[in-house]
Amino acid sequence: MRAVITGTGRYIPPTTVDNHALARIMDTSDEWIQVRTGIVERHYADDDMASSDLAVPAVRDALEAAGIGPEDLDYVIFATMTPDYYFPGSAPPLQEKLGLGDIPCLDIRQQCAGFVYALQLGDALIRSGQYRRVLLVGAEAHVMFMPWSRRTWEVVRDPDAGPLSEDERRKNTETRDRTVLFGDGAGAVVLEASEDDGRGILGHVLHTRGSEARRLWVNGGGSNYRPYFHPDMFARDDHIPIVEGRKVYALAVTHMPEVTLEVLDRHGLTLDDLDLVIMHQANLRINEGVQKRLGLPDEKVFNNIQHYGNTTAGTIPIALHEALEQGRARPGDLVCLVGLGSGLNWGALLCRL
Ligand code: UT7
Secondary structure (H helix, E strand, C coil), X not given: CXXXXXXXXXXXXXXXXXXXXXXXXXXXXXXXXXXHHCCCEEEECCCCCCHHHHHHHHHHHHHHHHCCCHHHCCEEEEECCCCCECCCECHHHHHHHHCCCCCCEEEECCHHHXXXXXXXXXXXXXXXXXXXXXXXXXXXXXXXXXXCCHHHHHXXXXXXXXXXXXXXXXXXXXXXXXXXXXXXXXXXXXXXXXXXXXXXXXXXXXXXXXXXXXXXXXXXXXXXXXXXXXXXXXXXXXXXXXXXXXXXXXXXXXXXXXXXXHHHHHCCCCHHHCCEEEECCCCXXXXXXXXXXXXXXXXXEEXXXXXXXXCHHHHHHHHHHHHHHCCCCCXXXXXXXXXXXXXXXXXXXXEEC
């Protein structure tokens, strides 16, 4: 029994914010962001949209592509680091919004490696014979983390809103190394059981290293504290993610090529057998570094971070959907999906489309 991807979908919220808009609210520039990250623009969810709201249209498209309805699903795995609620996360609200039956709906918290982990879990559920149609979602509303005032939001959204005070600009500049990187979006994949041995998920390699957890994390809120949220935490900005950018960069350009070779080796395959590699989209320069280390030609790598920034658990399903849409990936192709992020979690997965 194999788990086959039978449908994909993606949703990108309509509000586009380019690098020039960010330069209105902090000391940054289009040139700095593009040179260091490749990002040109990103999209932000509206104020009334949580991660599960972003997921709904992506799921509808994935179901349509698979030719099934919501009632045909028997399991949901929702990968996100920006859940609708501290608990119960995003999968139960998504279930309600889609009008699904009382099927199991699970949140997973593997951040930028979230979708590779979701695919592995979905594959295991199907191969074990326990479930036949699993919906996987990767969706993020990173706007929830942006430490910006109402006035900052006005200026970022509207070029005619006038200048920001120097104080606010200085405050926004303190987190510029993180805020410019992230964008919002959702991707969805339908995985179905199939007896067709020629298609589907071939295998995976996953890793976690908790000793690197504080390279990329949110300190505040959680059972480390009594009470788990407290005004002092907000005063210290402990609710804002901390990113050791240089270190994460180095870990990514080391472990993403390693794990790609590891999964190929495990299945007796080589880089020549691959039609396409889709990496997590954290930084175009990271992906170029990985591509160079592996010696892959441009046609074997798909990137779209330029338009979306880092959508964390959303990057891989959004990129897979677009690669299929643009004919960069075709039915029958062997693709390798590779992710690394907070945890530290990383992994690679091989799939014959
Ligand atoms: O998916 C995993 C999540 N993603 C990550 O963890 C990100 C991985 N890391 C990266 O992508 C890169 O390390 C960054 C893009 C975050 C930073 O690029 P970098 O080349 O490593 O820059 P840097 O941190 O060494 O900073 C260089 C300079 C600093 O100024 P000084 O100290 O040299 O005067 C920063 O303050 O660039 C400054 N800087 C900025 N300048 C303009 C940092 N952020 C900005 C900014 N605009 N947005």
